[in-house]
Amino acid sequence: MKNKFFTQRVCVCALLATNIAYSHKQRRNEETMIYGVVLAGGVGSRMGNMGKPKQYLLIGDKPILIHTLEKFYMQSEFEKVLVLCPVEWLSHTKNLIRRYIPDKDRIVVLEGGDTRNETIMNAIDYIEQEGNLDQETIIVTHDSVRPFVTQRILEENIRYAKEYGACDTAVAATDTIVCSEDNVVISDIPERRKMYQGQTPQTFQAMKLKELYQALTPAEKELLTDAAKIFVMKGEKVHIVEGEVFNIKITYPYDLRVAEALLKV
Amino acid sequence: MKNKFFTQRVCVCALLATNIAYSHKQRRNEETMIYGVVLAGGVGSRMGNMGKPKQYLLIGDKPILIHTLEKFYMQSEFEKVLVLCPVEWLSHTKNLIRRYIPDKDRIVVLEGGDTRNETIMNAIDYIEQEGNLDQETIIVTHDSVRPFVTQRILEENIRYAKEYGACDTAVAATDTIVCSEDNVVISDIPERRKMYQGQTPQTFQAMKLKELYQALTPAEKELLTDAAKIFVMKGEKVHIVEGEVFNIKITYPYDLRVAEALLKV
Numbered sequence: 360m361k362n363k364f365f366t367q368r369v370c371v372c373a374l375l376a377t378n379i380a381y382s383h384k385q386r387r388n389e390e391t392m393i394y395g396v397v398l399a400g401g402v403g404s405r406m407g408n409m410g411k412p413k414q415y416l417l418i419g420d421k422p423i424l425i426h427t428l429e430k431f432y433m434q435s436e437f438e439k440v441l442v443l444c445p446v447e448w449l450s451h452t453k454n455l456i457r458r459y460i461p462d463k464d465r466i467v468v469l470e471g472g473d474t475r476n477e478t479i480m481n482a483i484d485y486i487e488q489e490g491n492l493d494q495e496t497i498i499v500t501h502d503s504v505r506p507f508v509t510q511r512i513l514e515e516n517i518r519y520a521k522e523y524g525a526c527d528t529a530v531a532a533t534d535t536i537v538c539s540e541d542n543v544v545i546s547d548i549p550e551r552r553k554m555y556q557g558q559t560p561q562t563f564q565a566m567k568l569k570e571l572y573q574a575l576t577p578a579e580k581e582l583l584t585d586a587a588k589i590f591v592m593k594g595e596k597v598h599i600v601e602g603e604v605f606n607i608k609i610t611y612p613y614d615l616r617v618a619e620a621l622l623k624v
Numbered sequence: 625m626k627n628k629f630f631t632q633r634v635c636v637c638a639l640l641a642t643n644i645a646y647s648h649k650q651r652r653n654e655e656t657m658i659y660g661v662v663l664a665g666g667v668g669s670r671m672g673n674m675g676k677p678k679q680y681l682l683i684g685d686k687p688i689l690i691h692t693l694e695k696f697y698m699q700s701e702f703e704k705v706l707v708l709c710p711v712e713w714l715s716h717t718k719n720l721i722r723r724y725i726p727d728k729d730r731i732v733v734l735e736g737g738d739t740r741n742e743t744i745m746n747a748i749d750y751i752e753q754e755g756n757l758d759q760e761t762i763i764v765t766h767d768s769v770r771p772f773v774t775q776r777i778l779e780e781n782i783r784y785a786k787e788y789g790a791c792d793t794a795v796a797a798t799d800t801i802v803c804s805e806d807n808v809v810i811s812d813i814p815e816r817r818k819m820y821q822g823q824t825p826q827t828f829q830a831m832k833l834k835e836l837y838q839a840l841t842p843a844e845k846e847l848l849t850d851a852a853k854i855f856v857m858k859g860e861k862v863h864i865v866e867g868e869v870f871n872i873k874i875t876y877p878y879d880l881r882v883a884e885a886l887l888k889v
Contacts, residue, residue, distance in 0.1 A: 411868075515728045527810060529802045533875050535822035535850055536801055537864070538814065545792060545862040548822070548853040549803065557800035557813070585800055588813040597810040599802070604878050610798050613869050620885035 382585065391495045393517055395431040395440035395484045395563075399424055399452065399503035400471030413609055414503040415455075419622045421607055423595040424452070425459045426495045427504030431499075432460060440484060442503070443471040443478045474571055476586055483565045494566055497521065500586065501560040503531045504609040507621060513560065520562035526598040528606070529555035529561075558602040562585050571595070646778065648773045656760045658782055659830075660696040660705035661747045664689055664717065665736030665766035667685055677713065678874055679768040680720075682839075683883045689717070690724045691771030697765075698724060706750060708736040708743045732865070741837055741851055759831055762786065765851065766825040769874040772886060780865045785827035791863040792852040794820035798869070823867040826852050836860070839867045 399414045414424040424442070431440045444452045452468050455467045460466060469485055471478040479500055486492045497520045501508060512528055519526035532554035538547040563586065571589050572580075583589050609618055664679045669836040679689040689707070690801060696705045709717045715734050734750055744765055751757045762785045766773060777793055784791035797819040803812040828851065836854050838843075848854050855862045874883055 515732075527802065532801075532821075533873065536797075537792065537820040537822045537852075538818050539820060540818060542818075543864065545852065545856050545864060546818075548850055548856055553803055553805060553807075553811075555802040555804060556797075559800045562788055581817075585813055587802075587810065591810050591813055599804055599808065599810060604876055608798065611869055616885050617882050620881055 365479055369580075391497060391521060392438050392486070392491045393436050393492075393497045393499065394482070394486055395434065395437040396477055396479065396490075396498045396500040397424070397427060397431060397440060397442045397503050398471070398500060399442055399444040399448075400474060400475070400478045410443070414444075415448070415451070416609075416615065418506065418609075418615065418618045421459060422455055423506050423618070424503045425455060426577060427501065427503050427508065428456065428466060430506070430508050430510070430513070431501070432466065434510060436514075436517055437465075437499070438491065440466045441482045442466060442468045444468065444503075445484060446470050459611050474580075476580065476589075477583055479573065479586055480569065483569050486565060492565060494564065495521075496565045497562060498565045498568070499560045499562045505559055505606055506609070506618070507603070507605050507607060508560065509606070512600060512602060512606065516560045516562040519598045519600055520564065523596055523598045524567055525561075525563045525587065525590045525595060525602050528558045528600045528602040530558065530602040530604055530606075532556050533604070555599065557585075557587075558587060558606050558608070560600075561585075563590070563602075567595075641852070649751075654860070655757045656762060657703050657753055657758070657784060658701050658762045658764065659747070659756075660699065660702040661744065661765040662689075662692060662705060662707045662768050663736070663740060663743055663765060664697060664707055664709040664713075665740070665743045671820075677710070679709075680713070680716070681880065682885045683771065683874075683880065685776075686724060687720055687770050688883070689768045692768050692773070693725060693731060694722065695773050695775070695778070695822060696766070697727075697731065699775060701779075701782055702764070703756065705731045706747045707731060707733045707792065708746055708833045709733065709768075710830060711735045739845075740849055741845065741854075744851055745834065745837065748834050755831060759829065760786075760829045762827060763830045763833070764825045764827045767873055770824055770871055771874070772868070772870050772872060773825065774868060774871070776785070777865060777867060777871065781825045781827040784863045784865055785829065788861055788863045789832055790826075790828045790852065790855045791865050792862060793823045793825050793865045793867040793871070795823065795867045795869055797821050797870075820864065822850075822852075823871050823873070826850075827865075828852075832860075844879070 415422050449468060456463050456466050469481055471479050480574050516526055532551055535551055536554045537545055537547055540546045568586060571593050587597050605621055607614060609615060655685045680687050714733060721728050722733050734746055737746050764781050781791055797816055800816055801814055802810055805811045836858050852862050870886055872879060874880060
């Protein structure tokens with residue numbers, strides 16, 4: 360992993376300057392519009408009372424969100440990278456991007472919705488307003504608090520979504536997975552070789568996701584908090600992209616320490 | 625967590641000397657025989673070719689196995705702590721314990737079996753040969769590569785197993801759990817609030833586990849690699865003990881770095 364991380368950092372530096380030109384060249388050669396959609400709407404109640412949402416906490420010398428945006432920014436296949444955050448953090452987020460990212464025009468900060476899926480719908484609405492929403496348009500949705508996503512993961516997400524319409528990043532479960540209907544007694548321990556721990560990105564054809572989501576009843580919307588699940592429930596195939604064990608979601612204070620350790624390699 | 629870890633270390637130092645006397649006093653007052661069973665049989669293929677099984681790798685200045693045994697050793701409710709390891713590592717394991725643990729007599733090194741459950745059966749056979757196996761006898765089985773288990777977790781395991789016959793340590797899933805029947809396409813994304821990531825200890829009334837295990841067909845034995853699952857499959861209740869996110873299993877080289885970071889807090 361040491362080499363991977365090192366290579367990534369070198370690439371970040373080398374590519375940032377030439378990224379815009381390359382992106383536009385790509386766009387001309389490639390009909391499919393692809394947007395990065397970074398979900399920074401969480402208020403992070405599991406992190407304890409630390410004053411600000413966890414995506415704004417520092418690891419190393421930069422906010423977690425900026426680490427994540429750098430990975431998205433250097434992926435030249437993205438037409439734009441949309442960042443969706445709580446309304447009261449809009450100006451802070453814009454300021455951070457101005458400070459850390461050289462070409463802020465390719466990153467657009469938008470207001471998130473009340474739920475994860477509503478936030479994704481806001482992103483799709485933006486793409487529609489830009490006149491770029493058609494059957495082929497792809498959104499690569501990602502947790503802002505997963506800063507260790509790799510270019511390989513992003514590229515496979517794009518490739519699978521083009522081919523199959525939807526894909527989800529996951530790693531084979533290292534833990535035994537246990538189900539409990541009542542949260543007291545175990546009701547099932549499914550076969551481990553069939554079990555995965557979901558990560559992000561989750562990547563979709565945007566129009567298809569919008570159609571499926573709009574067809575849900577309010578009760579179904581309440582239940583289907585995971586966009587990939589909407590596809591699965593409607594009988595649509597969602598392909599698995601192999602994630603990485605280090606593509607962690609920073610959820611608990613414990614994860615912050617792990618993230619600091621990962622940054623040092 | 626800082627305080628917890630600090631307290632634990634102070635306790636290790638303070639308790640090691642007085643542990644034996646306390647243990648024997650407990651035994652007289654308490655009919656239930658309780659054994660710690662530390663499973664160190666794995667060859668660790670997921671760690672890559674590092675020459676020795678992962679339980680013998682160092683974190684900080686001690687092998688992982690020794691960190692784990694210290695936690696078990698200081699739990700005075702254990703009559704003995706049984707360590708089961710591959711036959712070719714028996715003498716190395718005994719040497720390590722001689723070097724690091726002051727009262728080596730309370731720790732017994734035994735040969736593991738071909739599978740996790742066969743290894744547990746070897747432990748139960750030993751307890752039977754000692755004349756200590758009855759309906760009440762409890763074994764607290766634990767992965768040797770989970771060195772961050774706490775006394776609270778061990779105590780709750782003992783308490784729940786006394787009360788209910790079987791329990792399993794798990795944490796509410798932080799990841800979305802994904803099922804795939806064919807390892808290509810997602811077949812289900814179960815509701816996250818019902819999902820747990822299993823850890824250890826898994827704690828059982830030993831005779832009950834032995835009876836259930838011996839009643840299995842060879843095909844069932846092949847399938848039921850998890851001892852708690854044997855109980856679940858036979859309709860027996862297994863209670864959930866709340867684990868800790870930091871009670872990690874050291875499986876991949878990545879986990880070694882996380883473990884080093886955890887030791888420093």
